[in-house]
Amino acid sequence: MKIAIIVPMEIEAEYYRNNFHSGKKEMFGSTVFEHFSVNENDVYIGLSGIGKVQAAMNLASLLACQKIDQVFLTGSAGSMDPSVHKEDVILVNSFAYHDAHNTNAGDYVEGQVPGQPARFMLDSAQRADFAKYLVDNGVEFHEGLVVTGDSFISSQKQKEKIKHDFPDALGVEMEGAAFAQVARQFDVPFVALRAISDNGDESAEEDFDVFVKRVGAKAATLISDYIEKMK
Template sequence: MKKIGIIGAMAPEIELLKNKIDINREDNIAGFDFFLGSIDDKDVIITRCGEGKVNAASCTQILIDRFGVDSIINTGIAGGLHESVKICDVVISNNVTHHDVRKAQMKNCFPYRDCFESDEKLIEAAIKACKSHHSENWNYHIGRIISGESFIQDSKIKKNLLRDYSPHCVEMEGSAIGHVAYINNIPFVVIRSISDNADDEATISYNDFETIAANKSAEIVLGMLQIL
């Protein structure tokens, strides 16, 4: 039986999932709430890690050590970076990386990787879920997702990130989840719906689209659970 860990950073990112999946138990470990349930023939553990990479990494390791998950899906919202990515679009990670760690440090220090590759089967499931939910109001993209310890709301910083990393979107947890999943040999993928354009207008857009984007990402994850 598959056991799938699902991580969101904030309450709106996991609320729809909690409402759709049969939750039969709740645990609290190291301050994180873990909701244990099932969908079809799969065990599911949903958790909210809080903002930032340290929280995300800690929560991911607990999912692996204490709950023995076979794979991990990170769901949530992000700031769009690539010119093709629009608000409420969905980005499926093909790899993730830290934008606030020097590339040389990542390559020369454990685990000697400049990025962490997402699992092909999880990517395929996400694509199928996107196709089955697709409408003319949004598109899906497959690309790099970058993470760092700040909410990006500056057009100059956005330009530099695009130049240095060629990413599709930016957020604050995915690369840490991918990093921990990689060193534990656990398949992962990051699913993000766009709430803002990571520019000077980001805060206004985020406030308008946070819940809409969070629910869109959660809908794709629900579709994936039916496919996996």
């Protein structure tokens, strides 16, 4: 099986290198992917960069060249719900764009890009298997909607606007919906695990710097362990 693990930031990618060894590097498009053999699976670990365009471009470059069987996204997010706290993890079941406003352009809902679904649902058998792994190993996690946009959310005003449009959103970040859109176009199962680094308010910038390393390591440890145990 060929598995891709995508992370937005170098600080998040380094934790996978601590778990997987003896890899080689391959260039796909403008992105270097490190290629490892883990439990007889081919694992490609790539750094997408930050934001929707970087995310879509770099995942598409890989999927256009390799027949990938499953894509994992990991990394950090800001909390959008009082029940979701720093260092919690969200197993995403859907993504939407919080900065797509097309309701005046036709029969679209908030967050929907014309020609695309209102929400990108993550409901594959692979995701269900990963959820079972989390449950079986006693890992507490949230399940729900995470919203994506090209801005780092760091004020209560920004947060309240998003929450008004997406009252069920649990988290906010800058790449996930773009990854989900590309994975859908290529018909590749997509599993996303986001760990909370901040509350998406005025404390976000300070909290992000403190917690991003910690939550990046947490998410990487879970996915690395899962892949090492895959049959």
